[in-house]
Every structure is written in C-alpha cells, then in structure tokens.
Amino acid sequence: MNNAVRLFGAIAVRPAVVALISQFEKATGFTVAAKWELNPTVKKQIEAGEPFDLVITNPNLIQGLVVSGKVKAGSQAAFGRVAMGVAAKAGSRQPDIGSVETFENALKSARSVAYASEGTSGGYFFDLLERLGIADEVKPKLVAISGGQTAAAVGRGEAELGVIPVTSILAAAPEVTLVGLFPTELESYVEFAIGLSTDPTRAEAAKQLSGFLTSMAVDDILAAKGVERR
Numbered sequence: 001m002n003n004a005v006r007l008f009g010a011i012a013v014r015p016a017v018v019a020l021i022s023q024f025e026k027a028t029g030f031t032v033a034a035k036w037e038l039n040p041t042v043k044k045q046i047e048a049g050e051p052f053d054l055v056i057t058n059p060n061l062i063q064g065l066v067v068s069g070k071v072k073a074g075s076q077a078a079f080g081r082v083a084m085g086v087a088a089k090a091g092s093r094q095p096d097i098g099s100v101e102t103f104e105n106a107l108k109s110a111r112s113v114a115y116a117s118e119g120t121s122g123g124y125f126f127d128l129l130e131r132l133g134i135a136d137e138v139k140p141k142l143v144a145i146s147g148g149q150t151a152a153a154v155g156r157g158e159a160e161l162g163v164i165p166v167t168s169i170l171a172a173a174p175e176v177t178l179v180g181l182f183p184t185e186l187e188s189y190v191e192f193a194i195g196l197s198t199d200p201t202r203a204e205a206a207k208q209l210s211g212f213l214t215s216m217a218v219d220d221i222l223a224a225k226g227v228e229r230r
Contacts, residue, residue, distance in 0.1 A: 004033035005205040008046065009056040011036045011148035012082055012121070013192055015171035016225035017056065017213065024212050030205045038119040038148055046070050052197050053206035056213075058120055059193040071195035077214045080227040081189035084121060086179040087154045087162035087169040094179045095161075100132075103183050106161070107138050114159035117144035120190050125163045128186065151176050165190055167226035189228070 009017055014036045021032045035052075037045065043061040046052060047068055055062065055071065056079055065071035086106070088094050095106035107113060107129075116122040122144075129135040143159040154162035155175030162169070162176075169178045181187060194210050196203075212218065219229050 003202065004031040005202045005209055006051060006053045007032050007034040007056070007209065008042055008050065008052040008054070009034060009036055010039045010042055010058070010120075010192065012039070012119070012165040012167050012190060013056055013079070013227065014148075015167050016080075016222050016227045019221055019225055020213065020218055023218075024209060027212075028205070028208060030202070030208070032209065036148070038116065040118060040120070051199075051201070053200040053202050054197065054209055055195050056192055059191050062193045062195040065195060069198055072198045075194075075196035075210070077194045077210055078230065079192040079194050079214060080222060080229050081191045082165040082167050082226055083181050083228065084124065084163065084188050084190070085166040085169050085181050087151055087164060087172070087176050088160070088179050089154055089157055090173070090175055090177045092160070092177075094177065097180050098183060100183050100185050103186065104132055104134055107141075108134060110141060110160045112141050112143050112159040112161070113138065114143040114145050114150050114153050114162040114164075116148065116150045116164055117146050119148070121163070121165050124188055124190070128188070132186075165226070170226050192227075 039057050042057045062076050066073050096102040097106050115125050129138050145153045150162050150164045151168045151172035200206050
C-alpha cells in the first residue's frame, strides 16, 4: 500500500467514490488507499500534516488548502453536488415533505431528528431551522450524531428521522429509506471539488484518478449513488 494513490475524501461522497475505485484500479493498475472524514475534519487534518495525493471536499475548503499551500493551485476540478434529504427507518411511517408546510410539520411532529453534528450538512440544517422560524420547536428533538453515522443511527431507531446528504441515505439501505428531498423552495446542495496535493507521492496516478472521477464516463454511476453533475 506504500505505492498506493492516497485519496482523502469527505464521508458524504464515500458511497459514490468507493463504487468507482475498483474500476479505476482495474483500468490503470494503480492501487488507491482511501481515507474518509467529515468535511471540516478533512481540511483540519491535511493542514495538520496528513499526507495525501488527492482530496475531495467542499470547494471553499479546497480553496483554503490552496491558500495554505497544501493543494496545488490550478488543480481544482468540480466533482459534483449532493442534495439534502430526509431519512427514516425502513418500514416506518414516512411523512409527507413535498411542500414547505408539510416539511415543517414533519420536523415538528417527529419524536426525534438526527443530524450530522460536525459536518457541512448539519450546519446548513441548523441555519435552515432558523430561517424557517421553527428552531425553538425542533431543536429540543435534535439528536447529534458524529462520525458520519447519522443514517446508521436512524436505521438503529435512535431517531425517527434523519436530515443528511442523499448519498448517505442511499448507502444505508435497506435498513434506511429515503423519504424524499427537501422541497424545491428549500433544497440545498452540498458541493464537492477535487484538488491535488502540492507534495504528492504518486503525482501522475493522482492526476489520472482526478480525471477519471470527473469524466462523463462515470456520471451514471455517480447519479445512482446520489451525486449530481452540473
């Protein structure tokens, strides 16, 4: 594994990227060693010295890593975006969230709502509750889940609903069901980009992996896993 391409990525894109790694390895003969963390942790660990060849995280964090000299300027490439969705345990009652009103009612009526306490999606959800004016009613029901385990917590029955990126919900099937995306008026996407290290071990392999992950050839696979291309 010492000769492997070191990929450091956000947990939200893990289900989609893992589905492609073996395909890349078979086509190129390279080996990929992947590590996954929540978006803020990815940036923090890289800035603390975590070695990597290629990183996938939020575009603003990629830009921050360019500024700090960790990501090569000009190497950034758009990867895709992931919609926010609502998860429920498979077989449970699924609320109507098709409109802003029913979405709000679903959150206010739920016994508990899990969210990613340390991730980008959790911050967006908190801001959304404030904008909708339902924070005081919903926050007492919130269940903070760390380590990218929000969907799994819903599957175990630790919360009635979960608010997380669609990729994580789809990956937790069959224990977890995607109730639906946020209503159109509220929908938000978590954007992701790719960047190459300024101090790579496998520079050419990392460049090829970046090109592979951003190619149109993998669009359908990514879409099935919840990653949308622009």
